[in-house]
Amino acid sequence: MKDSLFIIISSLFACALLYILTQQVEVNYLWQTLFKVFVFLLVPLFYYLKVRSLPIKKVFNFSIHPPSKIAWIFALTTFSIILIAYFTLGRFVDFNAIANEMTSKSNITPSNFIFVGLYITFGNSFLEEWFFRGFIFKNLLNFKYKRTAYVFSSILFAVYHISIFQTWFNPWLILLCLIALFSVGLIFNWLNTKNAGFINSWLVHIFADAAIIIVGLIMFNMI
Numbered sequence: 001m002k003d004s005l006f007i008i009i010s011s012l013f014a015c016a017l018l019y020i021l022t023q024q025v026e027v028n029y030l031w032q033t034l035f036k037v038f039v040f041l042l043v044p045l046f047y048y049l050k051v052r053s054l055p056i057k058k059v060f061n062f063s064i065h066p067p068s069k070i071a072w073i074f075a076l077t078t079f080s081i082i083l084i085a086y087f088t089l090g091r092f093v094d095f096n097a098i099a100n101e102m103t104s105k106s107n108i109t110p111s112n113f114i115f116v117g118l119y120i121t122f123g124n125s126f127l128e129e130w131f132f133r134g135f136i137f138k139n140l141l142n143f144k145y146k147r148t149a150y151v152f153s154s155i156l157f158a159v160y161h162i163s164i165f166q167t168w169f170n171p172w173l174i175l176l177c178l179i180a181l182f183s184v185g186l187i188f189n190w191l192n193t194k195n196a197g198f199i200n201s202w203l204v205h206i207f208a209d210a211a212i213i214i215v216g217l218i219m220f221n222m223i
Contacts, residue, residue, distance in 0.1 A: 003143060004139075004140055004143050004145055004148070006051055007047065007135065007136055007139055007140060010043050010046075010047065011043065011131070011135070011156060012156070014040065014043045015159070015160045017039060018036055018039060019160075019162070021035055022163040022164070028107035029107055037127060040127045040128070040131040041127070041130075044135040047139075065195050065197070065199060066199075067200050067203040068191075068195050068200055070191065070194060070200075071191055071195070074191065074204045075204045075207035075208075076207065078204055078207055079208065079211045082211035082212060083214065086215045090215075109220075110220045117216060120213060121213055125202060125206050128205065129198045129202040130198065132153050132156065132157045132160075132185070132188075133188055133189065133192050133198040134197065134198045136152065136156070137189050138197075140152065140153070150190075153185060153189060154182050154183075154184075155185075157184075157188075158177075158184075159178070161177070161178075161181055162174070188205070189201070191204065
């Protein structure tokens with residue numbers, strides 16, 4: 001019970017801090033990224049090393065297994081759905097306004113977008129999977145809190161993303177995104193029960209982010 005409470009409270013606190021940084025404090029994307037790396041790595045490390053007193057080697061002893069076939073199917077399907085959604089529903093989103101906001105608030109420009117895109121696709125996706133699935137979901141699941149593990153990690157995963165798109169979309173699209181992200185979180189969790197660690201969800205996350213970066217390249221007129 002003590003461990004599960006620590007996971008829930010610390011993860012809520014971490015996401016709240018990140019929200020304040022991205023929405024209340026004006027810092028560029030580099031500082032946002034460094035703070036996110038710090039928080040998403042520090043909170044789980046503190047739990048593993050101080051609360052559970054695990055040796056450092058065991059903390060980073062990831063059980064690496066190839067992604068399952070179902071993960072590959074979800075990855076390719078997700079990639080396709082995002083691009084199809086962009087080309088069919090993109091007219092309802094003001095991508096020029098999003099590009100201008102990214103440039104003015106986060107200092108993301110066409111000249112650095114490729115590097116930002118590579119980080120988002122591989123680095124950011126790893127951080128989020130390590131935090132939401134590896135730290136929150138897997139531990140709560142191991143403590144036999146199956147329903148809490150699925151629902152809490154998925155809700156937090158969805159709400160955490162509000163800081164990214166709350167100024168981009170109208171309220172109805174924001175609600176749709178939250179429902180979609182909650183559903184994605186549930187699927188990611190389920191996929192990780194089919195393999196050790198979080199390699200399955202990370203694979204799907206990489207493909208999803210890759211599709212989003214392609215949309216960003218189009219948005220910045222780089223394709």
